[in-house]
Amino acid sequence: MKYAKNILETIGNTPLVQLxxxxxxxxxxxxxxxxxFNPGNSIKDRMALKMIEDAEADGRLKPGGTIIEGTSGNTGMGLALAAIIKGYKCIFVISDKQSKEKMDILRAVGAEVVVCPTNVDPSDPRSYYSVSKRLGEETPNSWYVNQYDNPSNALAHYEQTGPEIWEQTDGKITHFVVGVGTGGTISGTAKYLKEKNPNIKVWGIDTYGSVFKKYHETGVFDENEIYPYITEGxxxxxLPKNVDFSLIDGFTKVTDKDAAVYTRKIAKxxxxFVGNSAGSAIKGLLQLKEHFTKDDVVVVLFHDHGSRYVGKMFNDAWMRERGFLDEKITTAEDLIKDHTDKPLLTVQTEELVSHAIERMRAFKISQIPVRDANxxxxxxxxxxxxxxxxxxxxIANLPIKKVMGAAFPIVPKNASIEEVSKLITKENQAVLVDLGNDTYHIITKHDIISAIS
Structure with missing residues (x-):
């Protein structure tokens, strides 16, 4: 009989698939x-198990202990699976930009999840780096993993991922393309491959808002390059210690929009069905196409599963909200298609101003049309x-008719964006669109900006 003695024995030996x-x-x-194809649906299963086994071997992780780590979700999943089999507790610190699916999955496998703000400096006590480190110091019988600087991270890929790729390509690989986060995957895999053949080129995929590309090219850690970005992983x-820049031949940066668009393209x-970093990797590979010839064998790594992103990159409303969908938007009706299912909020002339204020606050809106019987x-x-x-x-106790402004202009649903935008001025902040059957909706400046971004 052929079977795995536990789920951890199914890690690795993932397939190579021609694109x-x-x-x-x-x-x-x-x-x-x-x-x-790893049991936790990501490459992080490999290094999670390796880091745990090495920590057990040298006594950093003791029986019944608590594993603590800052994670974007996938490392946490790998650690949690190993913890279940080996009998450890887990506390994972995650930034609030990560998908809700990742947080829910971690809780589903028994981990405690602490969510921290994304847009703070790494040294800020609220950052997920600082919080995970503090929890590691405060929690009895705990082990703080620190995947960024933990050498077992890169070692896992030197021992597993690199040899698998070499064997699966029969040593014919010429280029390795992979997204860079903690640095373990690119550094460990590159070290093995370059030992086998120093001519193999290794390209790292970076994102705008990250420091890797410029640091690799200039040696300058430029804080001005750091700003919030959407791409995950x-x-x-x-600069994690696991990123060995000497093993990387170059970086290319991919925008948030391109990463999201190409994530969907891979599926369709x-x-x-893979995650956000796979979209980045494919767009980055296309940006590097002049480096490849017909005789080359290029391996690109797909980190994780698309199920982590069904509420984000695979959600049309989420994509449209960020201007990531390349849709043809030409009419007033196109501008409001994301919220035509919601009723138009209005107030009556005889209602109090306080009612309008309450409605604005409750629904987070800035303008409300005023109606009467006519x-x-x-x-x-x-x-x-x-x-x-x-x-x-x-004035809060005055009727709305005492303070209301002019009525918003009304346009037909087939009015062009140009017609609508001309009607929105400093004095007039919105337009109503007539959808027929006495149904109306509101178009605001935000709707137009979102459509043209």
């Missing part, structure tokens, strides 16, 4: 190392309300 559509512009043979605002064109007769704008309130606090 045919998304890389058709590339002259080389492009093979994807699809790491979703790659890029850093620190190749039938491979139709739309005015509008309420938060700026005007605030100005009036500062002049007279008693």
């Amino acid at each position: 045919n559509s998304v890389t058709k512009e590339v002259p080389a043979l492009v093979l994807a190392k699809v790491e979703t 790659i890029g850093e605002d620190i 064109e190749e039938g491979i 139709g739309f007769v005015g509008s309420i704008d938060e700026t005007d309300v605030l100005r009036s309130y500062l002049e007279d606090a008693n």
Whole structure:
């Protein structure tokens, strides 16, 4: 009989799959190392188990202990699976930019999850680096993993990922392309491959808002390059010890939009449902296509599974909200298609101003059309309300008709974006669109900006 004695024995030996559509512009043979076949659906299972086993061996992790780590989600999953089999507790610190699915999955496998703000300096006590380190110091019988600087991270890929790729390509690999986060995957794999053949080129995929590319090219750690970005799993605002820049031949940066768009392309064109960093890797590979020839064998690594991102890159509303969907938006109706299912919020002329203020606060809106029995007769704008309130606090108890402004213009649903945008001015902050059957919706400046971004 052939069976694994526990789930950890199924880690590794993931397949190489030829890509045919998304890389058709590339002259080389492009093979994807699809790491979703690991039990935790990501490459991080490899290094998670290795780090635990090495910590057990030298006494850093003791029986019944608590594993503590800052993670973007996938390392946490790998650690949690090993902890279940080996009898440890887990506390994972995650930044609030990570997908809800990642947080839910970690809780589903028994981990305690602590969420920290993304947009703070790494040294800030609220950052997920600082919080995980502090929890490691405060929690009895605990082990702080620190995947960024833990040498077992890179060693796992030197011992496993590199040899697998070499064997699967029969030593014919010429280029390795991979997203860089903690640095373990690229450094460990590159070390093994370059020992086998020093001519193999290794390219790191970085993201805008990260320091890797410039540091590799200039040796300068430029804090001005650090700013928030959406792409998950790659890029850093620190220099992890696991990133061995001497083993990396070059970096290319990929935008958040391109990463998201190509993540979806991989699923739709190749039938491979993978995560955000895979989209970055493919777009980065396309940006590097002039480096490849028809005789080359390029291996690109797909880190994790698309199920982690169903509420983000695989969600049309999320993509549209960020201007990531390349849709043709030409009419007033196109501008509001994301929220036509929601009723238009209005107020009546005889309602109190306080009611309008409450509605604005509850629904986080800035403008409200005013109606009476005959139709739309005015509008309420938060700026005007605030100005009036500062002049007279008693206006909250006045009827809306006493403070309302002019009614918003009404356009047909087939009105062009140009027509709509001309109607939005400093004096007039919104337009109503007539959808027929006495149904109306509001178009704001935000809707137009989102459409053209």
